[in-house]
Amino acid sequence: MSIEQLDLLAPSEAPPALNTDVLHQLEQWVEVGWLRALDRALAVFLLDLAPDSEPLVLLAAALASHQLGHGHVCLDLGATLQAPDLSLSLPPEGQEAGRDILLPSQLLGGVTTQAWCDALAASPMVDNQPGGEHCERPLVLHGQRLYLRRYWRYERQVVAALGRRLQARPALPAGLEQGLERLFADSRQHPDWQKLACALAARGAFSIITGGPGTGKTTTVVRLLALLQEPTVTAGQPLRIRLAAPTGKAAARLTESIGRQVGSLQVSAPVREHIPTQVATLHRLLGSRPDTRHFRHHAGNPLALDVLVVDEASMIDLEMMASLLAALPPHARLVLLGDKDQLASVEAGAVLGDLCRDAEAGRYSEDTRQWLEQVGGQSIAAAGLQPGDVDRHPLAQQTVMLRHSHRFGADSGIGELARTVNRADAQAARQVLGQRQYRDLHSHLASGLEDPRLATMILGNAAAADPLPGYGDYLTLLAQQRPASDLPADDPAWEDWARSVLEAFDRFQVLCAVRKGPWGVESLNRHLAGLLQRRGLLPAAQGWYEGRPVLVTRNDYGLGLMNGDIGIALTIRERPLHAGEPERMVLRVAFPRNDGSGRLRFVLPSRLSEVETVFAMTVHKSQGSEFAHAMLVLPETRSPLLTKELVYTAITRASRDFTLLETRTGVFEAAVAQPVRRLSGLDLAVEVSSPD
Numbered sequence: 001m002s003i004e005q006l007d008l009l010a011p012s013e014a015p016p017a018l019n020t021d022v023l024h025q026l027e028q029w030v031e032v033g034w035l036r037a038l039d040r041a042l043a044v045f046l047l048d049l050a051p052d053s054e055p056l057v058l059l060a061a062a063l064a065s066h067q068l069g070h071g072h073v074c075l076d077l078g079a080t081l082q083a084p085d086l087s088l089s090l091p092p093e094g095q096e097a098g099r100d101i102l103l104p105s106q107l108l109g110g111v112t113t114q115a116w117c118d119a120l121a122a123s124p125m126v127d128n129q130p131g132g133e134h135c136e137r138p139l140v141l142h143g144q145r146l147y148l149r150r151y152w153r154y155e156r157q158v159v160a161a162l163g164r165r166l167q168a169r170p171a172l173p174a175g176l177e178q179g180l181e182r183l184f185a186d187s188r189q190h191p192d193w194q195k196l197a198c199a200l201a202a203r204g205a206f207s208i209i210t211g212g213p214g215t216g217k218t219t220t221v222v223r224l225l226a227l228l229q230e231p232t233v234t235a236g237q238p239l240r241i242r243l244a245a246p247t248g249k250a251a252a253r254l255t256e257s258i259g260r261q262v263g264s265l266q267v268s269a270p271v272r273e274h275i276p277t278q279v280a281t282l283h284r285l286l287g288s289r290p291d292t293r294h295f296r297h298h299a300g301n302p303l304a305l306d307v308l309v310v311d312e313a314s315m316i317d318l319e320m321m322a323s324l325l326a327a328l329p330p331h332a333r334l335v336l337l338g339d340k341d342q343l344a345s346v347e348a349g350a351v352l353g354d355l356c357r358d359a360e361a362g363r364y365s366e367d368t369r370q371w372l373e374q375v376g377g378q379s380i381a382a383a384g385l386q387p388g389d390v391d392r393h394p395l396a397q398q399t400v401m402l403r404h405s406h407r408f409g410a411d412s413g414i415g416e417l418a419r420t421v422n423r424a425d426a427q428a429a430r431q432v433l434g435q436r437q438y439r440d441l442h443s444h445l446a447s448g449l450e451d452p453r454l455a456t457m458i459l460g461n462a463a464a465a466d467p468l469p470g471y472g473d474y475l476t477l478l479a480q481q482r483p484a485s486d487l488p489a490d491d492p493a494w495e496d497w498a499r500s501v502l503e504a505f506d507r508f509q510v511l512c513a514v515r516k517g518p519w520g521v522e523s524l525n526r527h528l529a530g531l532l533q534r535r536g537l538l539p540a541a542q543g544w545y546e547g548r549p550v551l552v553t554r555n556d557y558g559l560g561l562m563n564g565d566i567g568i569a570l571t572i573r574e575r576p577l578h579a580g581e582p583e584r585m586v587l588r589v590a591f592p593r594n595d596g597s598g599r600l601r602f603v604l605p606s607r608l609s610e611v612e613t614v615f616a617m618t619v620h621k622s623q624g625s626e627f628a629h630a631m632l633v634l635p636e637t638r639s640p641l642l643t644k645e646l647v648y649t650a651i652t653r654a655s656r657d658f659t660l661l662e663t664r665t666g667v668f669e670a671a672v673a674q675p676v677r678r679l680s681g682l683d684l685a686v687e688v689s690s691p692d
């Protein structure tokens with residue numbers, strides 16, 4: 001051990017004053033941006049409560065807090081000791097900042113997992129027998145995982161609630177087999193996983209339907225709702241069904257696609273009328289209240305519903321999952337839809353990924369397999385699944401993975417690229433990108449921000465024979481289709497124009513892997529605004545200007561805007577506030593209402609405090625959205641943030657064309673080969689015995 005290590009991580013007999021050295025170390029990390037001030041504040045708080053706290057305890061607390069910012073709900077002490085520096089937000093390779101500052105690997109050299117666990121277990125700040133008498137202590141040690149108590153509680157709540165739901169067996173809908181036969185009469189897949197997903201979801205109080213883009217999650221759930229609703233409508237007691245999604249954008253997308261699917265469903269009119277098409281955000285469903293993380297609906301005031309379907313479930317974080325499960329009445333069925341391979345939510349917890357651990361392998365028990373084959377009328381023997389049992393794989397018994405993409409067939413480059421990236425096969429992914437037969441894939445190696453090809457792609461050309469959408473399209477439309485300025489404010493032409501500008505903007509999106517650096521969101525937004533201004537398409541590139549697209553970064557219930565909503569500043573004609581005054585031309589930001597009405601809301605720019613320009617957005621923020629043309633920009637440096645989930649999520653945002661913009665060779669391959677690791681205890685914890 002070096003002198004510094006001995007000083008900083010002194011054994012317990014060392015004077016408490018040495019603890020300030022750990023705080024000083026944490027302070028240095030905060031200064032260079034490797035740690036959040038919040039993480040250090042936790043260590044300070046613990047030291048206030050227990051002035052004798054061991055440095056190892058304070059360090060672990062700060063690192064556990066920091067893991068939350070990386071999406072991990074806990075700090076795994078053993079894993080941290082294997083790669084200590086990954087526990088901080090170190091700069092990408094090649095950056096010099098903080099060269100003289102000690103790294104966690106230097107501090108923790110020689111410390112064993114056992115010694116770290118022992119130091120924590122001995123601390124009055126740590127509860128190492130969860131469920132025992134120390135339930136007020138701020139940290140929880142479970143095996144070698146250290147949690148902040150709040151996240152430990154959420155995890156236990158989710159585990160307990162899922163355990164209860166997995167054991168519940170609601171009454172099967174009357175005529176289940178005949179209903180499935182009728183609704184899937186046109187089935188051509190063998191086995192038809194959509195049909196089997198409906199069957200599983202109909203038998204339990206909890207189920208998951210996972211699948212990649214276009215595998216028919218919405219199609220399946222619409223048929224499931226018909227299956228559940230047919231007998232209850234006949235009996236005169238229709239089910240109360242609600243649909244939800246984590247963001248306004250995702251809710252709007254599902255509202256649109258579910259409306260289409262319900263319209264073409266082969267069911268009687270009364271059944272169709274009882275299948276909802278409106279999708280709420282989870283926050284609205286649960287009843288968000290300003291200035292508190294507690295919702296109006298909870299275990300004491302449960303939601304009034306019998307069936308809840310939540311789409312884009314990969315975006316649900318652990319805290320939201322705990323709140324959602326608490327607010328569900330025990331008898332209700334919960335169906336989660338989502339793509340388990342997408343990036344998890346920005347917040348802590350990769351709930352869907354954790355719950356879908358066995359989805360690929362199937363892991364159905366003999367009972368489940370027999371039941372599925374009998375009810376679905378098809379054998380799943382040839383599907384190549386792994387055997388499972390209800391005790392070891394309780395979630396698998398209520399999970400179906402849809403395996404066939406109806407949107408991206410064999411000739412789709414986007415589909416093939418997504419599949420190779422998902423397999424972490426970097427070489428195959430590179431080959432797919434280079435194959436000329438895939439006309440929906442484009443890739444370029446940019447020489448720098450001034451590379452003329454970057455400008456060409458950003459501008460796009462809607463008038464070309466084979467157009468590739470870009471930002472020039474919405475700006476041209478904005479200028480060319482602007483209503484005459486003397487058109488009265490209440491003329492629908494104003495809203496129609498704003499809607500078509502928003503729709504044109506929505507056809508293209510630049511996606512960034514990182515926030516900082518020349519190819520990060522912040523720099524690219526500035527650069528692209530400047531580029532469009534120099535081309536005469538924008539009047540300005542700073543402040544509020546007509547054509548500025550903005551992304552809402554925080555829910556604002558007063559304005560009716562949700563995190564993730566996108567608006568565009570437009571000069572429109574507005575009615576006067578006071579009678580007798582003339583109408584005037586004003587700059588307002590047009591947002592879709594996202595309520596299925598197709599209407600817009602116009603907001604005063606000065607009322608928007610939590611927004612950012614969105615010529616470029618992070619891949620994280622793009623979840624739940626889809627663009628005709630998505631362009632992923634990879635930075636010049638490798639980083640732990642560049643993972644296959646990130647690349648996969650970016651590719652699957654594109655419905656028609658995908659462009660990869662590289663700035664250095666090898667970064668794409670490194671990202672595809674690097675799977676994301678999210679730590680949680682959900683994988684270990686759901687222990688449910690057979691209900692039978």
Ligand SMILES: Nc1ncnc2c1ncn2[C@@H]1O[C@H](COP(=O)(O)OP(=O)(O)OP(=O)(O)O)[C@@H](O)[C@H]1O
Nearest residue numbers: 194211212213214215216217218219220257406407
């Ligand atoms: N069994 C099927 N047979 C034929 N076409 C299907 C089938 N299932 C779905 N489709 C079609 O495939 C397309 C995608 O289906 P759907 O929207 O249900 O998929 P999804 O998984 O919800 O997609 P997303 O990636 O948007 O979430 C739709 O056009 C749908 O009509």
